[in-house]
Structures are given as C-alpha cells and as structure tokens.
Amino acid sequence: MVLKMKQSTCPVSESLQFIERTLAGNNLQTSRPRRIIEDIHLLLRDVASGRAGEEHLPSFDSLLDELRDFSETPAIANIVQTLSHSLSSSREIYISHVDTHNCATGDCEKLVPAPCQMACPAGIDIPSYVNLIAMGRDEEAIELIRRDNPFPWICGLICTRPCEMMCVRGRLDTPISIKFLKAFSAEKAFSDRKYRNPKKAPSSGRKVAVIGAGPAGLTAAYYLALKGYGVKVIESLPMAGGMTMVGIPRYRLPREVIDLEVAMLEELGVEFNFSTRFGKDMNMEILKSEGFQAFLFAIGAHGSYNLNIPGENNFLGDISAVEFLRKVAMGERKPPGKNVIVIGGGNVAIDAARTAIRLGAEKVTLAYRRTRNEMPADHEEVDQAEEEGVHLSFLTVPTEIIGEEGKVVALKCLRAKMVSRHGSDRLSPVPTENSDFLIQADTVITAIGQQIESDCLNSVETLQWSRRNTIKTKMITMETSVPGIFAAGDAVTGPATVVEAIGGGKRAASAIDRYFAGIPQPTLPPVPKRRARTEWLELPASSKMTLKRPEMPLLNLERRRITFQQVELGYSENTAREEARRCLRCDICLRCGTCVRVCRDQMGIDALQLGYFDFDRQDPTDFRATGERCILCGACAANCPSNAIQIVDRGNERMLSLCGTILNRQPIVSCDICGTIMGTARYLDYVNEKTNGISRANSDTGAKCNDCTRKETAHSMADNIALR
Amino acid sequence: MTQFRKGQHVEVYRSSKDENWEPYMMAYIGSHGIVTDPDTVINHTDSLIEVSLDGHGTHRLPQDCLRIIEN
Numbered sequence: 001m002v003l004k005m006k007q008s009t010c011p012v013s014e015s016l017q018f019i020e021r022t023l024a025g026n027n028l029q030t031s032r033p034r035r036i037i038e039d040i041h042l043l044l045r046d047v048a049s050g051r052a053g054e055e056h057l058p059s060f061d062s063l064l065d066e067l068r069d070f071s072e073t074p075a076i077a078n079i080v081q082t083l084s085h086s087l088s089s090s091r092e093i094y095i096s097h098v099d100t101h102n103c104a105t106g107d108c109e110k111l112v113p114a115p116c117q118m119a120c121p122a123g124i125d126i127p128s129y130v131n132l133i134a135m136g137r138d139e140e141a142i143e144l145i146r147r148d149n150p151f152p153w154i155c156g157l158i159c160t161r162p163c164e165m166m167c168v169r170g171r172l173d174t175p176i177s178i179k180f181l182k183a184f185s186a187e188k189a190f191s192d193r194k195y196r197n198p199k200k201a202p203s204s205g206r207k208v209a210v211i212g213a214g215p216a217g218l219t220a221a222y223y224l225a226l227k228g229y230g231v232k233v234i235e236s237l238p239m240a241g242g243m244t245m246v247g248i249p250r251y252r253l254p255r256e257v258i259d260l261e262v263a264m265l266e267e268l269g270v271e272f273n274f275s276t277r278f279g280k281d282m283n284m285e286i287l288k289s290e291g292f293q294a295f296l297f298a299i300g301a302h303g304s305y306n307l308n309i310p311g312e313n314n315f316l317g318d319i320s321a322v323e324f325l326r327k328v329a330m331g332e333r334k335p336p337g338k339n340v341i342v343i344g345g346g347n348v349a350i351d352a353a354r355t356a357i358r359l360g361a362e363k364v365t366l367a368y369r370r371t372r373n374e375m376p377a378d379h380e381e382v383d384q385a386e387e388e389g390v391h392l393s394f395l396t397v398p399t400e401i402i403g404e405e406g407k408v409v410a411l412k413c414l415r416a417k418m419v420s421r422h423g424s425d426r427l428s429p430v431p432t433e434n435s436d437f438l439i440q441a442d443t444v445i446t447a448i449g450q451q452i453e454s455d456c457l458n459s460v461e462t463l464q465w466s467r468r469n470t471i472k473t474k475m476i477t478m479e480t481s482v483p484g485i486f487a488a489g490d491a492v493t494g495p496a497t498v499v500e501a502i503g504g505g506k507r508a509a510s511a512i513d514r515y516f517a518g519i520p521q522p523t524l525p526p527v528p529k530r531r532a533r534t535e536w537l538e539l540p541a542s543s544k545m546t547l548k549r550p551e552m553p554l555l556n557l558e559r560r561r562i563t564f565q566q567v568e569l570g571y572s573e574n575t576a577r578e579e580a581r582r583c584l585r586c587d588i589c590l591r592c593g594t595c596v597r598v599c600r601d602q603m604g605i606d607a608l609q610l611g612y613f614d615f616d617r618q619d620p621t622d623f624r625a626t627g628e629r630c631i632l633c634g635a636c637a638a639n640c641p642s643n644a645i646q647i648v649d650r651g652n653e654r655m656l657s658l659c660g661t662i663l664n665r666q667p668i669v670s671c672d673i674c675g676t677i678m679g680t681a682r683y684l685d686y687v688n689e690k691t692n693g694i695s696r697a698n699s700d701t702g703a704k705c706n707d708c709t710r711k712e713t714a715h716s717m718a719d720n721i722a723l724r
Numbered sequence: 725m726t727q728f729r730k731g732q733h734v735e736v737y738r739s740s741k742d743e744n745w746e747p748y749m750m751a752y753i754g755s756h757g758i759v760t761d762p763d764t765v766i767n768h769t770d771s772l773i774e775v776s777l778d779g780h781g782t783h784r785l786p787q788d789c790l791r792i793i794e795n
Contacts, residue, residue, distance in 0.1 A: 616793070
C-alpha cells in the first residue's frame with residue numbers, strides 16, 4: 001500500500017496523528033489514562049472527518065482535565081501539554097472543522113472543500129447544488145444555495161464566476177456552467193413557487209442599521225434578519241439594488257429579478273427607507289436615538305473619475321457612464337445622441353455602449369487607449385457589443401472635448417502606440433505626436449473608473465479611510481476603526497464584483513452578531529461550509545467525456561439592438577440537468593493522485609489516465625482509457641482516502657467507478673465448482689503472470705478457486721498413490 | 725509592474741507593502757492562483773485585483789505581491 005504522506009499543517013490533523021502515534025507506542029501502561037486517550041482519539045477522528053457536533057470540543061476539554069490528574073507520569077504530562085496547547089492556540093480551527101465540515105488546509109482529507117467552493121467569495125457549496133440539480137431536486141438546490149448567497153438569481157445572471165475559473169472540469173475541457181445552473185435553479189424555484197425564506201430566529205431585541213441597499217448591504221440585512229435582529233436599510237436611491245439596479249443594464253439583469261429577490265428580505269421584516277440620504281436626511285444620532293446599536297456602511301462606489309482633458313464638463317452631451325446608466329435605469333429612454341463615443345475599455349464602458357445602441361443611437365464608438373488584448377472587459381461582452389454594432393477604436397487617446405454652441409460636436413484624439421517602459425514588462429500607451437484626429441460626436445460618455453462618494457460619511461469623524469479613499473476595514477470581519485461600525489462592498493474594496501460584496505456582507509453580519517454577543521472575532525478567513533453530502537450519479541465514462549458545455553441561447557440580434565429584453569435566454573431543463581452531470585465531484589475526489597500512483601507504481605498497470613489532478617500542470621485525461629488496461633484488482637479503491645474511487649460487484653459484473661463515473665466493468669469469474677467469486681478474467685491472468693503460472697485459476701478447462709484446485713489436486717494425488 | 729489579465733496564472737511570491745496586506749495573508753505566500761477579476765475599468769497598476777488561490781479562496785490583493793507564472 002502506498003499512501004501519500006506529507007507534513008501536516010492543520011492542528012486537528014497534527015493532533016490526530018500525534019494521538020495515533022502515542023496509542024501505537026508502548027508508553028501507556030495504565031488502563032485509565034489509555035482509555036481517556038482512546039476517547040480523545042475518537043473525538044478527534046470525528047472532528048477531522050466532519051462528524052463532530054457541538055458537544056465534541058467541550059468533551060475534549062473535560063477529557064483533558066481528567067487526563068491532567070495523571071500528569072505525574074512524564075509521558076502523560078507531555079500528551080496533556082501537547083493537546084492543550086493545540087486546542088488553546090488553534091481553537092478557532094477546531095471550531096471551524098466542527099461547524100463547516102471543511103478543513104482549510106486540506107490535511108484532514110475527508111474535509112477538503114472543492115476548488116469551486118473555495119473560490120466562491122460567498123462560499124456556496126457548489127458541488128452539492130450542482131448535483132442536486134442533476135438529480136432534479138431543485139427545491140433542495142435553491143435552499144442550499146441561499147444558505148450562503150441570498151441572491152442566486154442575480155448572481156446566476158451577472159456573476160464574474162471565479163468558481164468557473166477554478167473548476168477542475170475546466171482542466172479537461174470546459175468548466176461546469178455553475179453560474180447558469182444557479183440562474184436555472186432560481187428561476188425554476190420562483191416558477192414553481194418554491195423559492196422560500198428559511199425560518200428566522202426569534203427577535204433578539206437588537207437593531208442594526210444598514211446604509212446602502214446594494215448587494216453587500218442587502219446580504220448583511222438578510223443574514224441579520226434571519227438571526228432575529230431588527231434591520232433597517234437606508235438607501236439614497238428610490239429603490240433597492242445599488243449598482244445591480246442602476247449600473248447593470250436590464251438586458252443583462254432584468255429589474256424583476258432584483259425586485260423578486262429583494263422582496264424576500266421584506267418578507268423577513270427588513271425595513272427599507274428609500275430616497276433617504278445618510279448625512280443629509282439621516283445620521284448616526286437619529287439612528288442611535290431610534291435604538292440602533294450597530295451600523296454597516298455599504299454605500300458602494302457611485303462616483304466617477306474625470307478624464308481631466310480640456311472641454312470636459314463644459315458641454316451638453318458630456319456625461320459619465322455611471323450617470324448615464326443610472327438615468328436609463330430610472331426610466332430615461334431618450335437616445336443620448338445620434339453619434340455617441342464611449343471612452344473606456346471595461347465592463348461599464350461596454351454596458352454604456354450597448355445601452356446607447358438600444359436607445360437608438362445611429363453610431364456608437366468605443367474609444368480605448370490600448371489594444372483589444374488589454375481590454376479588461378469580459379470578452380463575451382465585447383463580442384456581443386460588436387455583434388450589436390458597437391465600433392471599437394483602439395489605441396485612441398482622447399485629448400479634448402470639442403463643443404459648439406454649448407454642445408459636444410467632436411472628440412479630439414491622438415493615436416497611441418504600445419511601448420514597454422524601462423523596468424516593467426507592462427506595455428503603456430504612448431501618444432504619437434502629430435497624429436491628432438477628430439471623431440465626430442454629439443455625445444461623449446466617460447467610463448474610466450468609479451470612486452466612493454464619501455461626503456455622506458463626513459459626520460462619522462473617527463472613521464478611517466485608506467489611501468484609495470475606501471473605508472478601512474479588517475477584511476475578515478469588516479470591522480472599521482470605530483467599534484460597532486462595520487463596512488462592506490465597493491466602499492471597502494473599491495469597485496469590485498457583486499459576489500465579493502455578498503461575501504463581505506455575509507462576513508459583516510457574522511461579525512455584528514459576535515459583536516453583540518461579546519465573543520471574540522475570528523482571525524482567519526471563513527472556511528466554506530459543507531452543506532450536504534449528496535450521493536453521486538452514475539454515468540458511463542464515454543458520456544462523462546463526451547458531454548459538452550452547452551452554448552447559451554441568445555436573443556436574436558435585431559431585438560438586441562432595439563429592446564432591453566434579456567439577451568441570454570437561459571438553459572432548458574434538459575440542458576441544465578445534463579450539464580450538471582458533467583461535474584467531477586471534487587467535494588469527494590480530493591485529486592490526491594494516490595489511485596494513479598498505486599496503479600502505475602505498485603501494480604505496474606497504469607490504467608488511470610487522470611491528468612487533471614494538479615492545479616499547475618495538466619496531463620491528458622481520458623476516463624475511457626481505464627477500460628483498456630484496468631484489471632479491476634481494487635488496489636486503487638483500497639487506497640483511496642475518501643472512497644471516491646470504488647469497486648463494486650453488481651450482478652455478475654465488477655465495476656470500477658470514480659465519483660459515479662464508471663471507468664471499467666468486466667464480468668466476474670466464479671469458481672465452476674463452488675461458485676466462489678474469483679475476480680475478473682484480466683485480474684486472474686495478471687495473478688497467473690505474476691505467479692509464473694504456478695496455479696492457473698482460469699483456464700480453458702474452466703475456472704477453479706484455490707480451495708477447489710487444492711482439493712482436486714489432493715484427490716488426484718491420492719488417486720495416483722492408490723493406483724500405484 | 726506587470727499587467728494582469730483575467731485568467732492568468734499567478735503566484736503570490738512575496739508579501740506586499742500595501743496597507744491592504746493583512747497578517748493572515750502571509751500564509752498565501754508561495755501559493756498559486758488565477759486572476760479572476762483584474763481592474764476591469766482602467767487597468768491601473770495600483771488597483772487591488774481579485775485572485776482565486778488554489779486552496780486559499782478568493783481575495784483582492786495588491787499587485788506588488790503577484791507575478792505571472794508561465795504555463
């Protein structure tokens with residue numbers, strides 16, 4: 001047997017290994033201490049394998065206290081000291097193992113979170129919900145998602161999906177459509193009227209004020225309300241959603257989606273004060289007088305950067321993308337102009353350009369100072385923008401906004417070339433002298449960055465700010481410099497993603513809860529929680545390999561150019577279920593490589609072509625290849641630390657499967673005489689080869705087990721002797 | 725300074741001098757990951773960028789602690 005051995009860095013795993021070495025040694029002679037240590041071993045095994053409950057750690061404490069009575073023996077004193085030190089210095093990690101059933105370091109092999117779950121800023125148990133969708137258990141899927149993310153529908157349409165970038169399936173071919181599956185799950189749940197809130201805790205009598213109804217503020221409000229806190233959300237806009245409502249166009253995120261998901265918060269009793277600006281209509285004194293004892297600032301980043309070029313802000317038709325998109329979100333439907341230039345290369349610039357097309361602009365040009373390769377916007381968005389008629393002008397550096405009679409008439413630009421600067425491998429655009437040119441335009445929309453509008457928080461004098469003009473917080477707990485005041489979202493990170501804001505809001509809610517309870521805050525980032533252990537679905541290796549990630553159907557081009565109808569039409573139910581079956585179940589298979597090494601190095605067979613295990617380097621993978629050489633000996637399954645790879649006998653077949661993917665199946669050979677199962681023909685041939693044909697169990701004359709062969713040989717020899 | 729783009733493989737090769745670098749991030753030194761959200765607006769060298777680290781989750785980190793790993 002070859003097991004992967006590595007130096008442990010998890011204190012739970014270290015303690016478990018320490019105890020196991022202690023029990024295996026001969027130092028513990030007296031029965032009572034040995035019994036106590038065996039009990040501790042059981043508790044530690046539970047913690048390390050995700051089976052511990054809330055009584056485990058208190059029991060561990062009690063047992064250590066009991067063991068301390070025997071500390072006059074040096075060996076026992078050492079054990080008590082070692083375990084006490086581990087528990088006291090790393091108690092947070094022990095608690096995390098119990099609460100989350102996950103081990104952040106991956107040392108506790110049964111508890112390693114899947115890479116997708118680890119990558120999700122909200123910590124959603126992705127493999128579980130994907131598998132539930134595959135099984136048609138949609139109600140459970142949506143309930144599971146919302147334990148970590150209250151806005152699955154919003155995220156299912158616009159998330160930047162770091163999970164898909166880390167998806168292990170992506171190392172074989174394409175990542176699982178985790179985002180689209182989330183949207184499918186939410187839509188199905190709403191359609192089936194199964195999108196429900198969990199039960200909330202009884203009222204705690206405490207109140208929290210949330211300033212900002214964007215994704216961070218709303219997420220915190222949701223989890224605080226579930227814990228029984230009275231929550232009021234103050235929002236300067238007339239509706240909830242923050243940038244999701246006023247920054248993301250409706251063709252990407254319909255308003256109904258936001259309204260429906262926000263309504264779930266109202267159902268929990270969250271109170272909203274819209275069109276109320278903190279610092280003007282509301283302040284800390286008023287909120288404190290109303291009984292609010294903790295505060296979360298989630299004001300987002302709704303300000304814009306200026307170009308700082310001549311003519312800026314001087315003429316009608318010169319507008320920031322943030323302001324433009326906000327006006328459209330609030331109902332503005334007039335075309336911004338006939339000839340629109342959008343300056344910028346990011347997602348906001350693309351959104352502004354595509355929105356201008358839909359409002360009826362005859363020509364929309366996106367001016368970007370670098371090349372297409374450097375464009376930070378999502379490539380899919382850029383492709384869709386070009387399909388819709390947006391013209392991209394690269395290496396274009398705006399130098400002046402030209403106006404006549406108070407209106408924009410043109411944008412003066414210089415051509416740029418990309419030059420690498422000394423000491424940097426970053427190419428920078430350098431304007432080319434005498435390359436001036438004019439782009440005719442009646443509207444210039446600038447999309448070169450957003451910033452926090454911090455004036456509303458001037459009255460909170462002790463609040464500290466970073467040099468980037470963001471609210472300074474500890475990223476684990478979202479605590480600011482002022483006790484009782486927390487912050488989350490773009491106001492903390494700068495312009496970032498919706499799912500990051502959701503993750504921050506969730507951490508803030510947890511920290512606010514601890515603040516009220518007077519218990520210490522965590523010092524390490526949260527470990528995502530394993531929400532379910534779902535059985536896998538069986539699929540032949542050929543299907544697992546050949547299933548392809550489906551294309552997202554899109555609205556036809558004409559409608560895209562003239563309406564704000566949702567462009568991405570969503571997966572059908574069949575497509576979603578089939579896509580979900582492509583998942584490799586990395587919540588079960590840890591990709592440790594033990595099976596491959598055992599098969600190749602110990603057994604000399606090398607049947608497993610699983611090259612996707614390593615993050616940094618991938619070799620070819622083909623599940624179908626196993627069937628060519630595998631002898632179904634079971635050595636891989638016997639050594640798998642997480643039972644991901646299994647050998648089972650079903651009927652008269654023996655099957656090898658990896659998280660449900662059937663890698664090989666062969667008929668079982670049974671003894672012709674007594675019926676004992678002997679293995680597969682390939683396995684018997686392998687044994688015969690290794691034993692130089694000493695006993696040929698499976699031959700042309702039939703299959704005989706060792707016992708029957710021995711008996712037959714004995715009878716034959718006895719007969720021979722008798723004949724002589 | 726290196727220009728980071730979405731999808732690039734990176735390494736946290738040193739600690740950062742930036743005020744956003746917190747003590748717990750020392751555990752990330754040496755780990756590899758993927759840029760999941762660079763500065764998608766202006767691609768500024770001073771921006772924090774989102775990186776998903778293998779085994780360590782997704783974090784917004786200063787750029788001076790990151791370098792591109794050639795595949």
